[in-house]
Amino acid sequence: MAFASVITVMSCILIFSVSFYFVENINFALEKINNSIGLSVIIKDDLPDEKIDVLKKKISELVYVKKIDFVSSEQALKNFMETFEDSKEILAGLKEDNPLPRSFDILLLDNKFYEDAIKACENLKNDGVEKVKHALAETNVLMSISKILHIVSAVMIFLLGIISIVIIINTIRLAVNSRREEIIIMKYIGATNWFIRWPFIIEGMIIGFVGSIIPVLICWPCYEKIIEFIYIKMSFMKKIFEFKSGLIIFSELLPIALSLGLFIGIVGSFSSVKKYLDV
Amino acid sequence: MICLNDVTKIYDNQAKGIENVSLSIKQGEFVFIVGTSGSGKSTFIRLLLKEVDLTSGEIIVSRQNLSLIHPKLLPYYRRNIGVVFQDFKLLPNKTVYENVAFAMEIVQASSKDIRRSVPAVLSMVGLEKKYKDYPNQLSGGEKQRTAIARAIVNKPPLLLADEPTGNLDPDNALEIMKLLEKINSHGTTVIVATHAKDLVDSMKKRVITFVEGNLISDVEQGVYDYEVAQS
Ligand SMILES: Nc1ncnc2c1ncn2[C@@H]1O[C@H](COP(=O)(O)OP(=O)(O)O)[C@@H](O)[C@H]1O
Ligand SMILES: [Mg+2]
Numbered sequence: 001m002a003f004a005s006v007i008t009v010m011s012c013i014l015i016f017s018v019s020f021y022f023v024e025n026i027n028f029a030l031e032k033i034n035n036s037i038g039l040s041v042i043i044k045d046d047l048p049d050e051k052i053d054v055l056k057k058k059i060s061e062l063v064y065v066k067k068i069d070f071v072s073s074e075q076a077l078k079n080f081m082e083t084f085e086d087s088k089e090i091l092a093g094l095k096e097d098n099p100l101p102r103s104f105d106i107l108l109l110d111n112k113f114y115e116d117a118i119k120a121c122e123n124l125k126n127d128g129v130e131k132v133k134h135a136l137a138e139t140n141v142l143m144s145i146s147k148i149l150h151i152v153s154a155v156m157i158f159l160l161g162i163i164s165i166v167i168i169i170n171t172i173r174l175a176v177n178s179r180r181e182e183i184i185i186m187k188y189i190g191a192t193n194w195f196i197r198w199p200f201i202i203e204g205m206i207i208g209f210v211g212s213i214i215p216v217l218i219c220w221p222c223y224e225k226i227i228e229f230i231y232i233k234m235s236f237m238k239k240i241f242e243f244k245s246g247l248i249i250f251s252e253l254l255p256i257a258l259s260l261g262l263f264i265g266i267v268g269s270f271s272s273v274k275k276y277l278d279v
Numbered sequence: 280m281i282c283l284n285d286v287t288k289i290y291d292n293q294a295k296g297i298e299n300v301s302l303s304i305k306q307g308e309f310v311f312i313v314g315t316s317g318s319g320k321s322t323f324i325r326l327l328l329k330e331v332d333l334t335s336g337e338i339i340v341s342r343q344n345l346s347l348i349h350p351k352l353l354p355y356y357r358r359n360i361g362v363v364f365q366d367f368k369l370l371p372n373k374t375v376y377e378n379v380a381f382a383m384e385i386v387q388a389s390s391k392d393i394r395r396s397v398p399a400v401l402s403m404v405g406l407e408k409k410y411k412d413y414p415n416q417l418s419g420g421e422k423q424r425t426a427i428a429r430a431i432v433n434k435p436p437l438l439l440a441d442e443p444t445g446n447l448d449p450d451n452a453l454e455i456m457k458l459l460e461k462i463n464s465h466g467t468t469v470i471v472a473t474h475a476k477d478l479v480d481s482m483k484k485r486v487i488t489f490v491e492g493n494l495i496s497d498v499e500q501g502v503y504d505y506e507v508a509q510s
Contacts, residue, residue, distance in 0.1 A: 185368050188328070189429075190358035191385040 002207060005171040009211025009264055012164035013257050016157065017219045020253050023153040028244040030146045034111050037142075040133040041104040041121050047128035052102070055128050059104060062120050064113035069105045076100040101130065111139050161260060168268035172204060176272040183276045193277045200269040208265025212257045220250045280306040280437070280468055281327065286336035288322050296322030296331070298492040304470065306436070309463045311479050312472040313503050314489035320472035323489070324441045327470070328362060329353060341436070358386055361430030361438040361467075365445035367422045369414040375401065375425050376410040382429045396432055404428045404458060420451030424458065431462055438462060440471045444478065452478055479503040 041059065043052065052070065060068045071079075077100050108117055114136060121132045176183070186196050227243045281304040288296035297319040304310055312320045325331045326338060329345050338345040341359060348356050369378050376397055383393045401407050404424040414422055423443060430438060440459060444452035456471075456478050463469040473479065479486060479502065486501030487494060496504065 181368065182370055185370065185381075186385055187354075188357065188362050188368075189382045189385045189433075190354045190356075192354045195385060195387075 002175060002203060005168060005175065005207045005265075005268075006211045008167050008171050009164065009208055009261055010215055012160060012167065012264070013212040013261055014215035014219070016160050016164075016260065017215050017253055017257060019153065019156055019160075020256075021219065021223055021249055023149065024249050024252070025244050026149055027146065029241065030142060030149070032242070034139070034142050034146070035107070037111060037114075037135050037139050038108065039106040039114075039117055039121065041106060041124075042130040042133060043102040043104070044128045044130045045101060047102075051128055055124065056104065058124060058127055059106065059121065062117065064109045064117060065106055066109045067107040071103045071105055073098045073100050073102055076103065103133075111143060114139050161264070164260075164264050165267055168207075168264050169271050172200075172207070172268045173272040173275075175203075176200060176269070176276065180276060183273075187277075196277065197270070197273050200273045201266055204265035204267075204269030205262055206265070207268075208261035208263070209258070211265070212261025216250070216254055216257045219253070220246050223249070280304060280308075280341060281470075282337075282339040284337040284339075286326065286338055287334045288319075288326060288331060289334045290331075295319075295492045297326075297489065297494075300336075300489075300492075300494045302487065302494060302497060304468065306468055307463070307466055309460065309469045309482075309484045310471070311482070311484055311486045311501075311503075312470060312489065313474060313479055313486055315474065317491075318489040319492040320474075320489060321441055322492070324362075324439050324470070324472055327437075327439060328360060329356065358433060359435050359437060361427075361433070361435040363423070363426050363430050363438070363440040363443045365442035367414070367426045367446075369422060369425055369429075371414050373413070374410065375406055375412055375414075375417070375421075375428075378414070378425055379429045379432050382432050386433055388433075397428075400428045400432045403461075418451070419447045420454060423447065423451075423455050427455070427458060427462070431467065436466075436468060438467050438469045440469070440473075442473055443471060444473065444475050449477070453481075456482060474503075476503040 043055070047055070056068060056070060059065060077098050080100065106117070106121075108114060114134070118132050118134050118136065121129055183196055223246045227246070230237055281302075283300050283302050286300045287298050290296055300319075300323070312323055314320050322331070326333055326345075327340060329348060333346065340356075343356065345356075370381065373381060379397045379400060380393050383396065388396075398407065398410070401410055404427055406421060406424050406428065409417065409421060412421075414425070417425065423446075427443075438459070443459070444455050447455060452475060459469050459471060460482065483500045485497070485499050486503065488496045488504065
């Protein structure tokens with residue numbers, strides 16, 4: 001009967017672990033995209049070079065600015081040419097008369113400051129800011145996606161937890177049921193409730209521990225294998241998608257899964273025994 | 280030692296267990312509770328164990344009012360009572376020795392005490408040679424002796440037996456009764472619920488008769504009176 005309980009806990013923790021890997025990776029990707037979205041502050045053409053440093057200092061003084069880089073006209077052109085490598089010849093003429101403005105590339109500590117940062121930079125018009133190019137709409141979409149994802153994963157984990165507890169209570173109840181006679185005899189002889197309960201609690205803990213450690217240990221190498229497989233079969237994935245480190249996910253998952261497993265085991269055995277103690 | 284004042288037990292389904300029963304039993308007595316099936320004998324035993332709660336009245340056991348015992352203290356109350364059933368209630372996967380030792384483990388006796396007390400009680404019930412056997416290797420009489428050994432190993436002042444000979448042939452039944460008498464002779468109060476007429480008649484003990492939950496007669500050195508029991 002303990003075997004059935006271990007299998008039950010294992011399946012629940014396994015489903016949980018697999019979802020955990022998915023959610024972690026999606027969050028990881030979102031975070032990366034989110035972190036690479038920045039602002040571009042276009043500098044007025046007539047701003048003298050010596051004033052540029054003053055402006056740069058003013059912008060970097062904003063608390064949420066993580067990184068600020070000056071992009072000269074030449075650098076901007078170079079970047080532009082690189083992006084459109086195929087049309088080199090057509091663009092060659094631009095070199096003579098560079099129309100691209102000077103600018104600052106700015107990365108923020110967190111994109112929740114995005115709107116504030118845009119406003120703050122736009123307020124620096126008198127200091128030489130021509131305009132601010134931004135991706136506010138895109139950032140907002142990303143932020144709401146990750147918010148929804150967080151809610152969905154929280155709900156999923158909660159539901160999985162409830163389902164596991166219900167299943168485990170029933171499985172352990174069967175185990176306890178087969179020892180009903182023993183419990184009844186113990187009650188007649190004068191055993192305290194805790195004396196009767198603790199072996200079942202210990203059993204529940206062992207079931208929870210074994211049932212959660214095994215799926216967690218299985219998931220990690222499987223994850224590494226799957227990444228390897230994807231990178232081999234679809235090498236382009238390497239460029240567009242970076243998987244989160246298996247070790248990091250494992251170290252995050254392990255304590256969560258273990259406490260979930262132990263919790264399920266203890267709650268399951270506790271409530272299964274309860275019924276027989278009121279004699 | 281035991282005192283019932285106008286005790287009534289009505290079960291949840293309105294079935295009458297016992298009704299308006301008053302009696303008292305002194306320390307060291309041997310008492311038979313007799314009556315036909317359904318007359319309330321087991322209800323009486325269960326009330327003394329506080330396995331069921333009474334509907335009205337008052338039960339005092341060893342100066343304790345059972346209605347006032349806190350649920351947390353119930354196990355400690357039960358340690359003063361040995362109990363034996365018709366179906367023995369032995370654990371099939373434990374030997375005779377282990378079944379008896381189990382009762383001492385439950386009250387957290389030291390292993391030294393267990394090693395001393397279990398063989399002594401097994402020889403008292405005549406099972407010193409069978410201590411390694413499992414219940415399914417024992418006769419009915421031997422099973423009941425094991426159950427009795429388990430009930431008295433913690434030396435309770437009160438021993439309750441509900442139809443202890445119900446599953447035994449007459450010879451074994453008589454031996455069990457003799458054993459209970461022997462335990463009683465050492466000072467333990469013994470209460471036996473039974474409808475084994477011949478045994479009751481031969482023992483010449485106090486006999487309390489229940490009819491449909493009512494106490495009909497209470498006689499010192501009595502016999503099982505069919506007339507009374509059927510009335
Ligand atoms: N757990 C119970 N629930 C409902 N009714 C019960 C229960 N136990 C006993 N009774 C009823 O109480 C009455 C007395 O039963 P019991 O004390 O077992 O009698 P006896 O042991 O003398 O055969 C019977 O009518 C029986 O149906
Ligand atoms: Mg009965």
